[in-house]
Amino acid sequence: MDKIVLRKAHGNDVGIYFEWVNDSEVRKQSFNSEAVLWQAHQEWYKNKLLDENCFMFVMESDNQPVGQIRFDVVDGVANIDYSLDKKARGKHLGERLISDGIDMVLANRCVVFQASIKKQNLASIKTIKKLGFDEVESNNPEKSIFQKKVL
Ligand SMILES: CC(C)(COP(=O)(O)OP(=O)(O)OC[C@H]1O[C@@H](n2cnc3c(N)ncnc32)[C@H](O)[C@@H]1OP(=O)(O)O)[C@@H](O)C(=O)NCCC(=O)NCCS
Numbered sequence: 001m002d003k004i005v006l007r008k009a010h011g012n013d014v015g016i017y018f019e020w021v022n023d024s025e026v027r028k029q030s031f032n033s034e035a036v037l038w039q040a041h042q043e044w045y046k047n048k049l050l051d052e053n054c055f056m057f058v059m060e061s062d063n064q065p066v067g068q069i070r071f072d073v074v075d076g077v078a079n080i081d082y083s084l085d086k087k088a089r090g091k092h093l094g095e096r097l098i099s100d101g102i103d104m105v106l107a108n109r110c111v112v113f114q115a116s117i118k119k120q121n122l123a124s125i126k127t128i129k130k131l132g133f134d135e136v137e138s139n140n141p142e143k144s145i146f147q148k149k150v151l
Contacts, residue, residue, distance in 0.1 A: 002061045004093075006100045009056035009068065014045045016058075016065050026083045052136070052149045055110045059084075059097050067093065069101035073112060078105065113148045 009017070020026060021036045036044075048054045053074065059067040066088035071078040082097055104110070115133065117124045119142055129135075133146035 003063075004096060004100075005060050006057045006069075006097075006104055007060060009049070009058050009070075011046075011049065013058055013065070013068075014042060017041070017045055017068060020068060020083050020085065023083070023086060025086065025089075052112050052147050055105060057101055057104055059093070059100070061088065061093075067097050069097050071101070071105055071110065073110075109150050111150055113150070115146045117144050117146065118142060119144050 018036070018038060018041045021041065027033050027035065048056060048070070051072075053072060055071040055073075055078075057069050058065050059069070065085070067082065067084035069080065069082040071080055073079075080098065080101070082094065082101070084093055084097065113133070115124075115128050116138075117128065119125075125144060125146075128146045131148065133148045136145050136147050138145045
């Protein structure tokens, strides 16, 4: 029996994700069926890897990538996107992909903690920074936003 594992997606997967996103069945089943261009994909992929609210995993069967699942967390809701390589379809691996993906999110408590702190509240800023929170961009001049992603 094939060894199936889920692992975190990384930069080197940009090419396989491009193949998957432009797979004819994936385009057909997407709400936007236009083909995805390489340059736009590269930019999108880089941003997703950096996105604190995005968790991406690749499914491997015997060390070969066979599918992807992505969780985009918006307002506490994890929106799921998934697809299998066409060679891997027809064997109920989709069920495994989604259920293992959810397990990964739960087991690793993939969650983003966010603290919004007044810029002059130095005690709070110092405290949260000690706990590994990173400052992210804020469009409010009075507010500093700190986030910590667990995974
Ligand atoms: C969705 C996807 C992950 C499912 O892959 P999979 O696990 O290989 O699915 P299977 O082919 O094993 O089919 C699962 C079930 O659906 C049934 N099924 C498959 N194609 C079907 C069809 N066209 N009509 C009706 N039932 C169908 C299968 O018979 C099977 O039923 P069973 O559980 O009663 O045996 C895969 O098809 C895929 O990657 N598709 C392209 C991307 C996509 O659609 N992503 C999801 C967007 S929401």
